[in-house]
Amino acid sequence: MNVLEEEKKPRLAGRFLEQLNSPLIYILMVAAAVSALLREYGDMMIILTVICLNSFIGVLQEGKAERALEALKKLSSPRALLKEQGRIMEVPAASLIPGDIVCLEAGRQVPADLLLKSAVNLKIEESALTGESVPVEKDTGKHNRAYMSTNVTYGRGEGMVTAIGMDTEIGKIAGMLKNTRQEKTPLQKRLADLGKILSVVSVILCVVLFLIAVLQRRNVPEMLITAISLAVAAVPEGLPAIVTMVLALSVSRMVRVNTIVKRLPSVETLGCVSVVCSDKTGTLTQNRMTVVKCFTEGRICRPEVLDPKKNSHFMRGFVLCNDGELTRGGKAKEAVRLGDPTELALLDMAAAHGIYRHELERSMPRRGEIPFESSRKMMTTFHSCQGSQISYTKGSPDEVLERCRFLLKEGRQMPLEQREKKKIRRVLELFSGEALRVLAVAMYPDADRTREQELTFVGLAGMADPVRPEARAAVEEFREAGVKTVMVTGDREDTAFAIARELGIAKKAEECMTGEELSGLSEEVLKKRLPQIRVFAHVAPEHKVRIVSAYRKAGEIVAMTGDGVNDAPSLKAADVGVAMGLNGTDVAKNASDLVLTDDNFATIAKAIALGRGIYENIKKSVLFLLSSNFGEIITMLAAIALGIPSPLKPSHILWINLITDSLPALALGVDPSGNRNYMKRPPRSREESLFAHGGLGCTVLYGLLIAFISTTAFLQLPIGQLLREGSPVTLRNLEGLMADRVLLGRCQTYAFTVLGISQLFHAVGMRDVETSVFRMKHFNNRLMLLAFFVGFSLQLLVTEIPYFIGIFGTCHLELSEWLMLTVLSAMPLFAHELLVLFER
Template identity: 75%
Template sequence: MADKNKEPAVYKRGCNVLEEERHKSVFASFLEQLNSPLIYILMVASVISLFLKEYSDMAIIVAVILVNSVIGVIQEGKAQKALEALKKMTSPKALLKEGDKIREVPAGELIPGDIVCLEAGRQIPADIELITAVNLKVEEAALTGESVPVLKDTGRNKKAFMSTTVTYGRGEGVVTSIGMDTEIGKIAKMIQNAPMEKTPLQKRLADLGKILSVVSVILCVLLFLIAVLQKRDVMEMLITAISLAVAAVPEGLPAIVTMVLALSVSRMVKVNTIVKRLPSVETLGCVSVVCSDKTGTLTQNRMTVSRCLVDGRICSPSTLKIQRDRHFLYGFTLCNDAELSSETRLGDPTELALLDMAASFGLYRHELERRLPRKDEISFDSKRKMMTTLHREGKSSVSYTKGSPDEILQRCRYILSGGQVVPMSQRDRTEIKSVLKQFTGDALRVLALGMQMDVEKAREKELVFVGMAGMADPVRPEAAGAVSEFRKAGVKTVMITGDREDTAFAIAKELHIASRMEECLSGEEMEKMDDGEFARRIPKVRVFAHVSPEHKVRIVSGFKAAGEIVAMTGDGVNDAPSLKSADVGIAMGMAGTDVAKNAADIVLTDDNFATITKAIAQGRSIYENIKKSVLFLLSSNFGEIITMLAAIALGLASPLKPSHILWINLITDSLPALALGVDVNGNKNYMRRPPRSKNESLFAGGGLSCTILYGLLIAIISTTAFLQLPLTFLSSAGMPVTLGNLRGLMADPALLSRCQTYAFTVLGISQLFHAIGMRDVETSVFRMKHFNNKLMIAAFAIGIGLQLLVTEVPYFIGVFGTCSLALQEWILLLILSAMPVLAHEVLILLP
């Protein structure tokens, strides 16, 4: 029984949102960073150091654990904030009705009691109870799993639910529940703790990490066994082997990749691109075909009626007269769902163009509908390609049908001539088709108007032909440049439109998408083709005209079957299936429906086709940056392993102490790798290369040889630094260079400490130089724009500073067991450390 004393809930605007998963506390995130097998290995090493009373090693290991965890927490926090900002930018809108006015507001602002208007393509912004419904169908798969749209009415089936979408018709409803009180809110409570899916790149890197972990552990076990056979200090070598196992694996790589993707997604917002799903950032770089809708994407989506066919004459809209051309003006105004006022401009661009034409004569739909109220209608759908409305004026009625000229003509038996209804002759049909061909040949979008007098219900047969309106939608000035950019980048541009072939070809020719009619294919021709014939034809087609939503899905599937990576643009309800089936779905943020935005991977905030070129360029750049980070980390870690393994195998003292390995891991696996991941290299033009295969290995294009070459080089110069002092002594003393003599000299703790300091310094700083060269393996460092990557400059400076800290500050010298270095020693070690840059320059000069 309800509590009568309980006060009714008080709602505030801004509460109509679903609660997101409660974010982890900083402490919980910190503990999560520690939940790694590699960190467990480090912890074991610290405990062993404690038992051996190697307190300095233990302190360094603990410091490395803490610093890595803190960096991970910071990176995770930044990535989360970037993604939250993007979610706010993609929040749905609602049409709020206040008296006679309708305005678009953020859906989150709704409260119970508000009245909202629904139309095809809109997402239902809250749980509502319908008060009007005209052929209203709602897709409720999010709630029921039922893929067939549900027909709604104001009777038994009057409930509509938040996050479902209107696919047909229109209606109005009163908000009954918002936010977490809605049906979808109840589901949200149950799925809040679902794990986030990793991107394909992250999965590939995770697999790579597992392989590297196994290889590194095997190498380090080998290192330990060699040490045992050589009767070295077992516990010391155990710690060294464990430390090397940790340092050899870039355990911070997944965090760096996540950070790079998150920062890159934020960077793409600056080029008017909202990335809803991180995997699409990676896929963008592979796109080889862009299938674009024409209207609003390649054109300005600002339709204007430029020519009319009325009563057998072709004329400008300005020459029309209300009395003489009453049905032409009334029909296009009343058979219309757009909203036009001094404050509002909502609806399909072609319908708005018709209202603009009527407004120039002082005719406005809402005022006209007071005199001729709408009593019945048949809503537009993409299969019929028309809509019909029935209006009453006193005891009489008139029905207007607006739509595709071909469809209207098929249903016409009469024609309006001189104000009189007369049977339509074959000559009339031929003349109308001739004018239609003339209009479409001039790239005009044409709508025809038919009518019926004194009918009880809206019908679409035995119509009276009233006339046609030809609308121009100018090409976007930047669209032709974008098509040219795609061509240079090896990306094909394909135009898909519901317009007739001649209209579509006129626009495609102006944009240099197609040059011959043979490159056009209509939806009717597609239907006659079997899959085999369609597969043979599709590689040569650049324009698909007069297509339906089913055709669009087949087009996307056809290109994918041909091995292409397809990006698909769209803005309407009928684009949603093809947006979902494409490798990358791109919706228009301004004119796009909620259905299209929800189905897409990417949303363009400026509805500009040229923005896609910037997005693809960014996608290619982001992948290359991640690849650079991976190869840098792998080659650096490979150099560490070879340095240690070679020295131990030769029976020499260890070139590095465990603390040295961990320190190098700290200064090279964080900032330099991240700096490569967010690099902006002005010398690169990624849109002058063909798209890469989405199955391309990270080691493709010389990646493996780069890793091995630089890894070996780092190992050689580090070993050279380690042996420099004993080799100089043997040479000056005239003694032969033998392993026995080298071992004998390194038995001196003071000399060994200085040798290790040399190796430690060169191994660390050489990786910093290596990071600079990895910015662009095809360009000289002297031609790179280094100030484009201030983070790299900071990473290099911080790395040098930290290395100075452990060799020049007495406290840290004691902790790390290093030696203070003289100026001439620093000069020598810096020259050795710069060898990766010298190698970089030599490799560029090679043919």
């Protein structure tokens, strides 16, 4: 079949299992298995619920992204004009086989790789394959190949199918995607490292507790249950679900800035992107040739200042000597836009002044023509006009100027002197120096036929594929954010440099490198030159992959943008592949991590700003969970090492981790304050730890503080009783008092309550470690307010409702006890205020 193979999508079960491939999940599975062996079925069910929830959210989000991409695809399949036994019929392109004869005409897509048998003024736009914005002239000699998925912009021809589907040039590029390995994102690597660390910590804790149980001659099965409790405390079982949910919720924020996320982890990778390798055509530029400068009546001007009356011959010549089709759109019919991009650019220039070819030809019908030929580089048409006749010629400035004897100036025909000729050539050099594609127009008034000698020079039109207006601002924003913008294009070096200079990407020609130069460089030499290069021109698809790989080997995190099939391998090779949704090919979209629905380069800057904020929010969530869990570990480990009973039951830890921690951690993950001023900072390193920039100190400090106040709450009653009795406060006396199950139950209730509520206060302070809680805009994060009050209410539930008191082994607390425990629980917030004051 003449279709490109798509990557096989994993089935639902496979996707679900893929979500389970995480060290943190493995630890939870072991904990669930041990809980089942010890008949702690409630604990087992809670752990398994969290595991399933995490996988379900990941699968759900991937499905949503795929459905959004399907909506972007064209509903119609490509069709081809097949010539068989002298008859021409339209057939599905998928049915073509090698040897078929296919007819090509302007506006058609090339349905397969063809060997051209005939070509009449045939031009094919191959930017999707090569990246070059200017159509390529085709013939039956040297340029006798047409490639699948490219577009015919001018002329007509016939070709024999030589390759279909994956055997075509575009198919080979698509096949390169299978050889590109998908790399893990920095966050995935950090979480994987964290999972390994926590795995080791869990094993060490279990070994230490076993040794303590033997030395203290404790009940070994009881200590095994306690060991599970500590292992569960060491693993923030809500972390995978929280990270996945934060990324999933962030996807909807990405949609608001016109970005569809295909892979959840790529959201946070955006935040550490240090190099954006961007295709030029259709990404930094509009992929639409436009007249940007004109020279007529002896002066250079912008096309918008032309006067339809004063410059009538200039506009008429370019409009009438033209085979493009451009009509007005209206309520009854759609606008028609068909033909060579350069000819359409000339028609656009005239249309801006209300002049359309099909309307003008009613009063000036075409009576004859000499079609464009590569050898002449010109086209001439002959028109009748109110009793007289006129011939217009359009083409290469050098060829047209050689045939001119006169000059049109101030509406009069004057001899073309050498001085004027030199002036025209200087203007031509000026236009060419700006990488403009220049066409000249001349006329022969009162002609009796088409004339191409002794012409009257009328003017020059300089065309370019204009930059996107917002791209320049985006490049500057990237510079402020420490992100390098690198242009990678199939266009010529001079054209690429002109665009790069206009956008502020490059300042000197030495910052450009061609694909030919790149091929001749060794890896070592390329690594040395890479920091100085800002433009890669005239590159092939394999060059783009090498460029992305070179930056990644240099330690950069690379985002690659593009829309063509030629961009697909590099999109997949990059840390973040960004495809264009409107004009991008399906191959490019399938290879990417993100798809821009507005094809706007500036949207990438918004996405990176969001990505940076999202990572910081995830980091806050991770540090909050780890510091809270570290507090639980120290609380239990200290008590057991001292030989006193455990302050917490396994069900207490699971309740706190899965209920009290989850909502606050999620609220931190979606905190709006995560988007402030992040584009004024350099990107983070690929190797940066989650504990960088004070993260480790924050985790240890708050963990120790939570452990201290929880232990204080646990020992408060027995110490108070010993002091009242005048007995010494010793471990033996404490252990003796706690042999009373009623007292132990109340002590554990105190520790359980303080441990849970202190984490709620801790979450409020973690919103912004640099700002006082009294200066925070709390109503900007209503989820945090909800999390606090829901968490507090749930803690009330397990001490005040008899049913839950029975399940968790807690006891009823008086109002005075609640007030005392709440003040003690607020210590992390007091610490937060002291740290902010100290920083100031």
